[in-house]
Amino acid sequence: MTSLSCPFCGVRELAEFAFHKTLPNAGDDPLSAVYLRINQVDDSHEYWQHVRGCRAWLKARRNPSTGEVLEMNLLGAVTS
Amino acid sequence: MPLARRHYSALALLRARWAGSRYWRPLWTGRTLKDHYDVVIVGAGGHGLATAYHLARDHGIKRIAILEKRLVGYGNVGRNTTIVRSNYLLPENHYFYEDALRRWGTLSRDLNYNVMYSPRGVVDLAVSEDEIPAMARRGNALRLAGIDAELLDVAALERAYPQLAPRRVRRFPLAGALVQARGGTVRHDAVAWGYARAASALGVDIIEDCEVTGVRSHADVAEGVETTRGYVRAERILFATAGHTGMIGTMLGVPLPIETHLLQAMVSEPIKPFLDTVMVSVFPGHGETYLSQSDRGGLVMGGHLDGFPSYTREGTWDRMQDVVAGAVDLFPQLAGVKIVRQWAGTNDMTMDGSPIIDRCRYDNVFLNAGWCYGGFKTIPASGAACATLVATGTAPDLIKGYALSRFATGHLLDEPGYGPFPVRL
Structure with a gap:
């Protein structure tokens, strides 16, 4: 993985982006929300920020075994 | 029946001289998988092998298998x-890691296998x-x-490590260092081979090419593995299972406080000896570089995590650049040296940066995981303590x-001190 595509800016170098965290495990209790993570070998839901670009917060779906980006959306955007 | 292993000694070398190359035996012998064991260990890495060795040696457990994917x-x-x-700063960590460091000192003798522990010192530079x-x-x-540590100012740093030229004008001027003289390096493959050889000699079945795909249970007791x-x-x-512990959590139906990240390392072409210690430097907002010189002459280098979850075992170009730039900032004379190999490992990063050795989901299922980027150095301590937990059911104080x-x-044992995130760059 050498680049990511920002919905505003298009394809940019990976160095412009910062990974924040994977989405917490489903559950309303503080332990789940803060510490526990979903670990799937081929499907990772993540928060990123285009921190050295437009600074938009992004929600990504990636395959961590191949680096392939399955979805990249603005955080809060309605997705189908 | 497996052939008796040869005890390594000067006398054995001499005997082999006369007996010919057939004198030496394989380090461990392939065994067939039986259908029932007292303890099944999943993962033939450092921690799995060391735990098996201590279970067999210290606790007299006879039927042990290590299953390795x-x-x-x-x-x-x-x-x-x-x-x-x-x-390490936190007491829970530094007593445990110190136990490991003491064991490294005698491990070659314990295993009758030279793991090449070299207490060449670890120098944490301040920029x-x-x-x-x-x-x-x-x-x-x-x-x-009671653990050794020495704070050096620039003058002392210059006396101890002249090749660093601490007063030289550089992008990140050096301000001092914290040195642990008993820190150093250990030949990593020898640790795996030495433990595998010793465990195998004690009767542990090491089964390679055997992936565990599930746990079978009945009435909330685990009965075996598929x-x-x-x-x-x-x-x-x-x-x-180190970087694949997250998968184990999914398999057991227990979400774990773990994300899997990549940490990469690289080796330069061999050059003449110039660095007789381990240098570590964190460049704020820029990256981190740690480097040492192997006995073969190559510089072994690493840095920060790549920064996002991955199982690919391929490092990113950006992080490689950070590491190399940091090394050249410390030692400008390295600028023309070529990198000849680069690789990455998958790290099970916990949400406080400290490991997990505990039961998980079932009373008879245990987890040795969450080593973040510090697993290798703890192997001897982890093996001994984890074996006690598995054998007696009670975790030792350590x-x-x-x-x-x-x-x-x-x-929490938040050693890095930045909250529930594996990475903060």
Whole structure:
């Protein structure tokens, strides 16, 4: 993985982006929300920020075994 | 029957001289998988092998199997930068890591296998005056615990490591260092091979190319594991699967406070000896570089995590550049040296940066995981403590802090000190 595509800016170098965290495990209790993570070998839901670009917060779906980006959306955007 | 192993000694070398090359035996022997074991260990890495060795040697457990998806030592035990040290700030960590460092000193004798422990010192460099108080605090905490640490100013740094030329004008001027003289390096592959040889000699079955795909249970007791070579009954099961612990959590139906990240390492072409210690430098907002020179002459280098979850075992170009730029900033004379190999390992990063050695889901299923980027240096201590937990059911004091429940109760061991995130760059 050498680049990511920002919905505003298009394809940019990976160095412009910062990974924040994977989405917490489903559950309303503080332990789940803060510490526990979903670990799937081929499907990772993540928060990123285009921190050295437009600074938009992004929600990504990636395959961590191949680096392939399955979805990249603005955080809060309605997705189908 | 497996052939008797040869004891390694000067006399054995002499005997082999006359007996010819057929004198030496394979380090460990392939065994067939039986259908029932007292303990099944998943993962033939450093922690799995060391735990098996201590279970057999210290606790007299006879029927032990290590099931390995790929090959002995294929994972992080053969992918790290071989550094050992115990200069951790938190008491729960530094007593445990110190136990490991003491064991490294005698491990070659214990295993009858030369793991090439080289106490060449680990030098944590400070690149601003502001880092010195934090280093002094860490050093003082260590000295109070009876662990060696020495704070050097620039003049002392210059005397000790002239090749560093600490007063030279550089992008990140050096302000001092915290040194642990007993830290150093250990030949990483030898650790895997030495433990595998010793465990095999004690009767442990090491089964390679055997992936565990599930756990069978009845009435909330785990009864055995499903593998690609069939079902194996087990009284107790230990998972020591490093970067794939998250998958184990999914398999057991227990979400874990773990994300899997990549840490990469690289080796330069061999050059003449110029660095007789391990240098570590964190460049604020820029990256981190640690480097040492192997006996073959190559510079072994590493840095920060790549920064996002991945199982690819391929490092990113950006991080490689950071590491190399940091090395050249410390030693400008390295600018023309070529990198000849680069690789990455998958790290099971916990949400407080400290490991987990505890039961998981079932009373007879154990987890040895969450080593973040510090697993290699703890192998001897982890093996001994984890074996006690698995054999007796009670965690020894040394690892009481590494319980999984700490994330629920708030008794975190936040060594990096930046909250519930594996990476903060």
